[in-house]
Structure formats: C-alpha cells, structure tokens
Amino acid sequence: MTSARKLPRSFYDRDTILVAPDLLGKLLVRNTPEGPRIGRIVEVEAYLGPHDLAAHTSKGLTPRTRAMFGPPGHAYVYLIYGMHHCMNVVTEPDGTGAAVLLRALEPVANLSDNTRGPGRLCKAMGIDKSYYGHDLCSDDFFIAEEQGAQSPKIATSARIGVDYAGEWAEKPLRFYIEGNAYVSRVPSRKTPANP
DNA sequence: TGTAAGATTCGG
DNA sequence: CGAATCTTACAC
Secondary structure (H helix, E strand, C coil), X not given: CCCEEECCHHHHCCCHHHHHHHHCXXXXXXXXXXXXXXXXXXXXXXXXXXXXXXXXXXXXXXXXXXXXXXXXXXXXXXXXXXXEEEXXXXXXXXXXXXXXXXXEEEXXXXXXXXXXCHHHHHHHHCCCHHHCCCECECCCEEEEEEXXXXXXCEEEECXXXXXXXXXXXXXXXEEEEXXXXXXXXXXXXXXXXXX
C-alpha cells in the first residue's frame, strides 16, 4: 500500500508560479463518513495576485476575496454562474492575494468519473461554500504527496475562460499533466498568440 | 435599490 | 451557440 504525506504549510508559502505545477500529481483528500474521497490533481491554473487582471483579487479586498488574501494553505471556494463551485488553494504570505485553481482530478478513491473541469471537480468531491477558508493542513480536508510517485510530465497553456483579462488571458499560467485522460480540455482551441 | 457580468456546464 | 441561475460588485 502506498503511503502519502500531507503537504506542510511551507509548500503553499511560495511563489504561485512554483506551487501550481508542483500541485500536479498530488492527492486531494476529503474524509467523509463513507470514507475518504481522493483524487489526483491533473490540471491547475495560477492566479498571481491583484496585478493579474484575470484574478478575482484584481478587484481588491472584498468579502468574497478575503480568503484569497489570507494565509497560505487554505481553500478559496466560490460559486460561479450561480450554479458551480470552484476551489482554489491559497498561496504566498498572508495579504498577497494569490491562489491556484484546481481544474481537474483523476479519480483515485470514492469518486465519480466526472471530475473534469472545476465545477465537476467540486461536485464530485462534495466541496461547497461551507469549505470557504478551510485549512488544508487539517485532518479532514488536505492535499498529500504520494511517496515514491514519479514526477509527471507537465505542459502549459493559456488559462481558460478569462478572455476579459486582456494580455493576462494569454499568459501560460495553466498547467496540466501531458497525456492524462482527465485533463478537462486540450489547448486545441483558439490560440491568438499563434501567428 | 437596481443591474450587469461571471476562473462553467449542458443541451440543442 | 445560447440558456441556466444567483452571488457579487458597483453604479445611481
């Protein structure tokens, strides 16, 4: 049986551009009365801070973005389009306003097969606003590293669904495991920066 | 107090 | 390609 080690707070207390790709291959774990729901992270997006026009924190500190401006290693959960929850992992020191959006999981235990895309990911894991600001260094909801796991092959692309962000929409801040069947989309779509 | 838009998903 | 659906932010 493979062992897994919970990631320490220091893992999240680094530049978001480093944390995002490092999250690939890690295990998202939520303990429930029916047993632990576990998924391997295969796709993420980095949101760097208030200067990143695609990030929610570019609007400043509001009740909604409070968790994202908070200390690292906590969950930033929000409802989008009135029907889907999205989960982020807060990074960098308290007050920075940066986070990593989890976009897709590969099912490992007690998960449906429907884990592609940030909305479906939260539905499969049972994540909602009750987890807003939840500490990911807790025992019931955390991210762990599989011991002996090999480093995944990482690819990048522009982030999805942030066309409103101008030049920030084109930056390669989406990271995913190349070839993994659970990545939500292939970057075969419109690529403006491809003359 | 009113309104516009969103880090998405699903159906036609 | 457009509706669903409702919270949030911001204008009046």
